[in-house]
Amino acid sequence: MAATHPSHPARQWIDDPAALRNTLAQWADQPVVGVDTEFVRERTFWPQVALVQLSVPGQVLLVDPLVPGMPGELVPLLRDPGKLKVMHSASEDLQVFKTACDAVPSPLFDTQVAAALAGLGTGVGYQKLVASLTGTELEKGETRSNWLLRPLSERQLDYAADDVTHLHELHGQLSGRLEELGRQGWLQEDCARAVAAADADARDPWPHLSMRSAQTLDAEGQARLRRLLVWRDEQARRADRPRSWIIDNELVVTLARRVPVDQAAFARLLDGQARSPRQLRGPLWEVASAPLEDSDRELPLAPAQDASQRALVKRLQERVAGVAEAAGIPDGVLASRRQIELLLATGDWDAAFGGWRRELLEPALAAEIASGG
Numbered sequence: 001m002a003a004t005h006p007s008h009p010a011r012q013w014i015d016d017p018a019a020l021r022n023t024l025a026q027w028a029d030q031p032v033v034g035v036d037t038e039f040v041r042e043r044t045f046w047p048q049v050a051l052v053q054l055s056v057p058g059q060v061l062l063v064d065p066l067v068p069g070m071p072g073e074l075v076p077l078l079r080d081p082g083k084l085k086v087m088h089s090a091s092e093d094l095q096v097f098k099t100a101c102d103a104v105p106s107p108l109f110d111t112q113v114a115a116a117l118a119g120l121g122t123g124v125g126y127q128k129l130v131a132s133l134t135g136t137e138l139e140k141g142e143t144r145s146n147w148l149l150r151p152l153s154e155r156q157l158d159y160a161a162d163d164v165t166h167l168h169e170l171h172g173q174l175s176g177r178l179e180e181l182g183r184q185g186w187l188q189e190d191c192a193r194a195v196a197a198a199d200a201d202a203r204d205p206w207p208h209l210s211m212r213s214a215q216t217l218d219a220e221g222q223a224r225l226r227r228l229l230v231w232r233d234e235q236a237r238r239a240d241r242p243r244s245w246i247i248d249n250e251l252v253v254t255l256a257r258r259v260p261v262d263q264a265a266f267a268r269l270l271d272g273q274a275r276s277p278r279q280l281r282g283p284l285w286e287v288a289s290a291p292l293e294d295s296d297r298e299l300p301l302a303p304a305q306d307a308s309q310r311a312l313v314k315r316l317q318e319r320v321a322g323v324a325e326a327a328g329i330p331d332g333v334l335a336s337r338r339q340i341e342l343l344l345a346t347g348d349w350d351a352a353f354g355g356w357r358r359e360l361l362e363p364a365l366a367a368e369i370a371s372g373g
Contacts, residue, residue, distance in 0.1 A: 009057075009059055009165060012060070012062065013062050030056045034085075034086050034167035036052075036167075038147040039096045040148055044242070045237055045240050047092065049071070049096050051063070055164035071101045074097075075102075078103040081106070086171045087109070088111045088112050088163075088167065088170070089126070090108060094108075094194060094195065098198050105195070110190070111174055112126075114187050115174060116329065116330060116333040117181075117183050117186050118174055118177040121330060126163065133170055133174075139158075190355075193354075193355070206342075206345075208222050209342055211229075214302035215302045216304075217256060219301055225256035228252050228288060235280060246277060247284065251273055251276060259289055263289075266289070303341070303345060316365055319368060320334055323364050327360065335352075340352070
């Protein structure tokens with residue numbers, strides 16, 4: 001089924017794996033392909049792919065991944081090293097493809113990351129970036145659609161097609177800007193890291209460091225917090241439910257701070273929580289009450305945010321801002337507060353920054369850390 005719309009090239013609805021295979025074969029000489037997805041993730045841990053959009057200049061494919069066999073037909077394209085996949089804000093879409101196809105788009109050009117490295121701002125949305133670089137104003141009316149329903153409306157199809165129509169022009173303009181700035185390597189490094197993390201389904205080894213509440217816990221409490229968070233992640237993956245549906249952050253921190261003296265007290269604590277787990281109470285009691293082992297205690301600690309620590313973090317943020325200003329990029333792109341705190345907790349530059357960021361930041365931050373630590 002083909003359809004046209006004034007704002008984008010001819011679009012084609014693909015609901016047959018053979019048709020997709022044949023069309024992609026016609027794209028053999030296309031070096032750049034625009035890629036996007038629509039997915040649902042409100043009630044699940046894993047994203048549910050609902051639509052895949054592909055584009056080359058002059059043509060848009062709207063692929064129905066709910067058709068049996070369709071995800072497998074996407075794999076050769078996703079893995080083709082000779083085709084650059086252009087996407088915008090790709091992190092969740094990479095997870096979508098990993099879940100649906102067991103393949104991640106590579107090589108990748110993320111236009112949102114490219115815009116940040118080109119000095120156009122942090123986290124610039126697709127609609128705003130298209131307007132800024134091409135002068136085209138896009139409608140944003142279908143972001144809350146149920147993309148799993150069939151058939152999709154004409155409005156949904158137009159919206160989905162728009163999401164890949166302008167990626168080629170964005171790629172051309174942003175590539176030129178990064179080339180002028182000598183930052184193509186920065187983008188390639190960031191995109192390659194994102195692809196590798198999604199392909200490996202990399203998990204945060206220190207999830208407690210991402211929680212501000214960890215800074216209020218002693219070493220034993222942080223060890224319990226990490227163990228509970230790792231357990232929660234495993235349960236969420238197994239049940240395919242959001243982490244907060246397993247146990248919310250407030251209750252996790254409460255159990256990390258002080259384990260109830262016995263199972264009866266534990267039951268009373270959970271009875272007083274509106275969103276406490278029901279079916280998993282037994283396993284949760286076991287993981288919360290088990291004595292800490294030496295391996296549990298081998299972890300970096302979130303530093304207590306006393307006055308001196310807060311002052312050190314602030315000084316480091318100021319240093320980062322100075323380096324970012326000199327480079328003409330937003331300071332949040334260069335280093336977040338969380339990355340700074342991870343560096344202070346672990347002392348591991350590559351884990352906190354790595355690559356080109358470490359090259360820029362280590363000379364500016366190392367002496368401050370040494371004097372302030």
